[in-house]
Amino acid sequence: MKFIHLSDLHIGKRLREFSLIEDQKYIFLKILGVIDDEKPDAVLIAGDVYDKGIPSEKAVSLFDDFLTRLAKKKIPVFVISGNHDSVERMSFGSKLMEESRVYISKAPQEHITPYELKDEWGSVFVYLLPFINPFDKSFTEAVRTAVKNMNVDESKRNILVSHQLVTGAERSESEDIFIGGAENVDLDVFDPFDYVALGHIHKPQKCGRETVRYCGTPLKYSFSEVNHKKSVTVVELKEKDNIDIRTVPLEPMRDLRVIKESFKEITSKAFYEKQKCDDFIKIILTDETDIEDGFARLQTIYENLVFLDYDNTRTRSSSKIEDLEKIQVTDPLELFKEFYEIQNSMSMTDEQTDFVKELIKEVWRDEK
16 A cells, blocks of 8 residues: 655745745645656645644645645545644544545544555554644653554554654754753654654654654755755555655755855856756855845845855854853953954954044943
8 A cells, every 4th residue: 555645734834035835836736746656545644734823825725726636636635733733723624525535633532543444455544643732741641642542453554644753853943843852752652553654844754763754844944954855755555564665856946055155256147147046045155244235136146035144254253252241351442352353353453442442431421
């Protein structure tokens, strides 16, 4: 039995002022193409369908179109809510959708009944566990309790669709993570399942064993994901304990990239003619001085410029600045001199020193 594992669609996501709806429409068509090629027996969507608990009209319309296209293919679709989704809004109309074989999880129940699929090797049971955020116990205890109440028959083939942070997973800046690792769920909680289709982490990866996996996002959603290889995960269950897992790459309409060069180099025709200038780009300039109106000037070439930063002597030194409370200097002039030197990697000139002296006199009214 073949499954397509998706998660973290984050429909409605914005990259600063840029909407990604058109990019998401494009990548969903690519995913539908993969589904046509692979001819799976079911599609698993492991949470964070939307980027917001109250999604925009365009986001809801896009997901509606995606589900409708899937339903027309007569393929069962199993969907859970993630930490970004509202489980109540996600499950609206779920009973009606089941007539089209679209199964959306409701709020976590005391006992979760699996959906049964069959192939030549017998039954496969699919369990849907939406994101759990416990109030009176740890995340591990909460998920362990939910799994225990499923009464999983481990002699059968079982799949869990879940949206949690498994201990040891490699994270990205774009994920909402609890401080201090409180959200972590221990890997052994998932022992009863032959395959665990995880959502929440944006980088495709296994967790401990090959069959506990994050498929990752279909698009890059932050510059911490620049080096990710986005893909669709294809899972084939044969007889018990015989599973094949592979990925199919996804190419976006517009990529996220980082360019690091001098302003002169980046704005030269010979350089930018070789670039895909409509990508979402973060530019890091290596110039020692800030470029006047740099962002606006660069945006005339790189239309989807998202960030502009600098990497030079000043910025590298600034990372070394210590907490001012630790600087044992009482004289304001000496304090300012030290701060200036740290910021600019050079000492103040006599003219600058005289100016600051006069400024200090004015501020302190000659109390020094």
